[in-house]
Amino acid sequence: MNRSAVSIIVPRVLSAIPVLFVVSLVTFLIMWLVPGDVASQIAGPSATADELEAIRSRLGIDRPIWERAFVWYGNLLQGDLGESYILNRGVLDAVLERLPVTLSLAGLSLVLSVFLGILFGVIAATGHNTWADQATMTVALLGLSLPDFWFGLVLIFFFAVELGWFPTGGYIPFTEDPLGWVRSMTLPAFTLAFTQMGVIARMARSSMLEEQGQDYVRTARAKGLPTRMVVFKHTLRNALIPVVTLVGIMTGLLLGGAVVIEVVYSLPGVGRLIVGAIQSRDYPIVQGGLLMTAAIFVFVNIAVDILYGFIDPRIGHDD
Amino acid sequence: MTTSAAETVPGERKLPPALRLLLMQLRQLLRHRSFQVGGVLFGTIVLMAIFADVISPFDPNENNYRAMLAPPGGAHLFGTDAFGRDILSRMIHGTRLSLQVGLLVVVATGILGTLLGTLAGYVRWLDTVIMRVMDGLMAFPGVLLAVALAAVLGPSAVNAALALTITFTPRTARIVRGSVLVVRSLPYVEAARAAGATNGRIVLRHILPNALPPLIVQMTFVFSVSILAEAVLSFIGVGPPPPQPSLGNIISEGRAYIREAPWVALAPGVAIAISVLGLNIVGDALRDSLDPRLRRL
Numbered sequence: 344m345n346r347s348a349v350s351i352i353v354p355r356v357l358s359a360i361p362v363l364f365v366v367s368l369v370t371f372l373i374m375w376l377v378p379g380d381v382a383s384q385i386a387g388p389s390a391t392a393d394e395l396e397a398i399r400s401r402l403g404i405d406r407p408i409w410e411r412a413f414v415w416y417g418n419l420l421q422g423d424l425g426e427s428y429i430l431n432r433g434v435l436d437a438v439l440e441r442l443p444v445t446l447s448l449a450g451l452s453l454v455l456s457v458f459l460g461i462l463f464g465v466i467a468a469t470g471h472n473t474w475a476d477q478a479t480m481t482v483a484l485l486g487l488s489l490p491d492f493w494f495g496l497v498l499i500f501f502f503a504v505e506l507g508w509f510p511t512g513g514y515i516p517f518t519e520d521p522l523g524w525v526r527s528m529t530l531p532a533f534t535l536a537f538t539q540m541g542v543i544a545r546m547a548r549s550s551m552l553e554e555q556g557q558d559y560v561r562t563a564r565a566k567g568l569p570t571r572m573v574v575f576k577h578t579l580r581n582a583l584i585p586v587v588t589l590v591g592i593m594t595g596l597l598l599g600g601a602v603v604i605e606v607v608y609s610l611p612g613v614g615r616l617i618v619g620a621i622q623s624r625d626y627p628i629v630q631g632g633l634l635m636t637a638a639i640f641v642f643v644n645i646a647v648d649i650l651y652g653f654i655d656p657r658i659g660h661d662d
Numbered sequence: 663m664t665t666s667a668a669e670t671v672p673g674e675r676k677l678p679p680a681l682r683l684l685l686m687q688l689r690q691l692l693r694h695r696s697f698q699v700g701g702v703l704f705g706t707i708v709l710m711a712i713f714a715d716v717i718s719p720f721d722p723n724e725n726n727y728r729a730m731l732a733p734p735g736g737a738h739l740f741g742t743d744a745f746g747r748d749i750l751s752r753m754i755h756g757t758r759l760s761l762q763v764g765l766l767v768v769v770a771t772g773i774l775g776t777l778l779g780t781l782a783g784y785v786r787w788l789d790t791v792i793m794r795v796m797d798g799l800m801a802f803p804g805v806l807l808a809v810a811l812a813a814v815l816g817p818s819a820v821n822a823a824l825a826l827t828i829t830f831t832p833r834t835a836r837i838v839r840g841s842v843l844v845v846r847s848l849p850y851v852e853a854a855r856a857a858g859a860t861n862g863r864i865v866l867r868h869i870l871p872n873a874l875p876p877l878i879v880q881m882t883f884v885f886s887v888s889i890l891a892e893a894v895l896s897f898i899g900v901g902p903p904p905p906q907p908s909l910g911n912i913i914s915e916g917r918a919y920i921r922e923a924p925w926v927a928l929a930p931g932v933a934i935a936i937s938v939l940g941l942n943i944v945g946d947a948l949r950d951s952l953d954p955r956l957r958r959l
Contacts, residue, residue: 361794361797361798362794362797362798362801363798363801364798365794365795365797365798365799365801366798366801366802368798369798369799369802369807373810373811373814374814376811376814376815377814378815378816484939484942484943484946485935485939487938487942488886488935488938488939488942489931489934489935489938490890490893490894490910490913490931490934490935490938491890491894492893492894492897492913493893493913493927493928493930493931493934493935494931496913496917496920496927496928496931497928497931499920500920500924500927500928504920504921504924511920594803595803595804596803596804597803597804598803598804598806599802599803599804599805599806600804602804602805602806602809602898603805603894603897603898606897606898607917617806617809617810618809618898618899621809621810621813621898621899621900622899626814629810629813629814633802633806633807633810636802636803636806637801637802637803637806640801640802640803641801
């Protein structure tokens with residue numbers, strides 16, 4: 344690794360440390376926000392005093408908050424996210440088991456929304472101020488304005504209930520039945536992608552419009568290159584650079600959106616795990632799921648930042 | 663900034679210059695085509711919410727066991743749910759709740775975000791501390807933090823608003839801080855300081871009015887995102903609890919009957935979509951006319 348690569352990577356990785364610290368602190372403090380007695384909420388109204396005491400000491404909530412913070416960070420540094428109250432297993436295990444579903448949903452939606460977003464953006468920019476521009480941007484804005492979980496139900500109603508093309512929900516692992524996996528993921532991924540792709544479409548459009556006004560594009564046109572060549576070989580390539588930064592933001596939106604989409608389509612991912620844990624007051628799972636998702640988001644953003652540092656020569660590495 | 667330094671030099675006494683500029687822009691806005699479209703969409707929703715009690719054909723919580731899951735048409739324009747409650751009336755009252763929560767979040771986020779953003783931008787030693795915390799809060803993807811917060815706080819409309827405020831304040835603070843940082847180094851602020859203005863006066867009279875346009879744009883988006891997020895919270899079951907109708911919990915209840923009675927789940931989404939679409943269009947128009955710098959986003 345040469346010096347400039349180090350100067351791109353190291354500061355970005357270091358910048359994640361305070362962010363991750365705040366994330367872990369907020370996650371820890373969330374338990375402290377629970378109003379009333381956590382133990383009696385978990386045990387229910389019929390619990391005896393002894394049972395409550397047992398729960399309190401198992402959770403450590405009978406100890407002062409600084410001591411709990413000490414234990415929390417001690418365990419965290421060893422990769423221990425605690426034990427689930429209900430599932431009788433480690434939180435990390437439970438989250439890791441669900442993670443592939445969430446990641447494949449977010450990943451598929453990312454690919455789909457980037458593809459659709461850039462396509463819409465290019466159509467809008469090349470037909471600037473025509474009906475094509477208006478139509479694509481209206482669809483993009485509409486997507487941004489629809490509640491994602493509701494749009495999921497609309498798709499379920501039409502494509503699963505009425506037409507029967509897709510299952511109404513449930514998950515088929517890729518390793519068991521690749522085709523079934525595709526069928527079980529198509530509607531969820533499209534739901535998420537459609538409600539988020541507007542961000543990319545609008546960015547791609549304005550970025551394209553900006554590049555189209557540049558001298559090098561005029562030169563390319565003036566020397567008689569066909570429009571398609573100018574658009575795809577010249578304009579789009581440069582226009583995509585700022586769009587790359589959006590991938591980090593999109594990952595956050597998609598990971599966050601995946602929570603409710605997993606509920607709508609009954610996909611056994613981290614989001615549904617968290618929502619289930621909320622209903623059963625299994626707070627360690629809520630904390631663990633929250634922490635892991637945020638950590639993934641932080642790491643994706645670092646990766647995108649580093650990638651951006653490499654692909655855009657205008658970004659200074661040496662300062 | 664749309665305001666140039668010359669226009670904001672203190673001296674003119676009749677109307678504060680920033681306010682005069684705002685009025686001028688408001689006139690311009692009212693002629694803006696998409697502002698009109700968005701305004702009509704969102705305005706209709708607001709009127710519906712204000713006059714909810716008058717225009718609802720039924721009591722939103724009135725059960726009618728002779729008309730359970732009645733299809734749209736007849737006495738019940740959008741049909742009824744599993745308890746025979748009128749969907750349209752529930753939607754109208756749910757919309758009112760959505761807007762109330764959204765408005766609460768906008769006001770709270772606006773105040774908190776302005777306070778934190780100004781402190782971070784103006785007081786140097788606070789900058790790092792405040793912005794690190796904001797960065798940390800923004801690291802929770804989407805509405806996940808709000809879901810967790812609302813869950814531990816307990817399901818209620820106020821707690822949902824509180825959870826959403828905590829979730830949306832960081833981005834607002836960052837925007838305000840950005841404007842403050844730009845303005846604080848401009849010559850006219852230096853001139854004000856040289857003239858002996860106090861910090862409080864500099865911030866209130868010279869810096870904040872210039873941070874206002876991007877803040878207003880941001881607030882329209884906070885409003886629309888809050889409406890969407892409140893629906894997610896009540897859909898998941900951590901928002902305002904039933905039987906109080908909220909757009910999210912009507913959809914959640916209707917989900918079980920998506921085969922037999924799709925209207926229960928599908929109709930309320932239209933109300934959410936129209937409110938959010940209207941606000942987004944208004945926000946875009948505001949951004950175009952108030953803050954040309956942001957146009958490319």
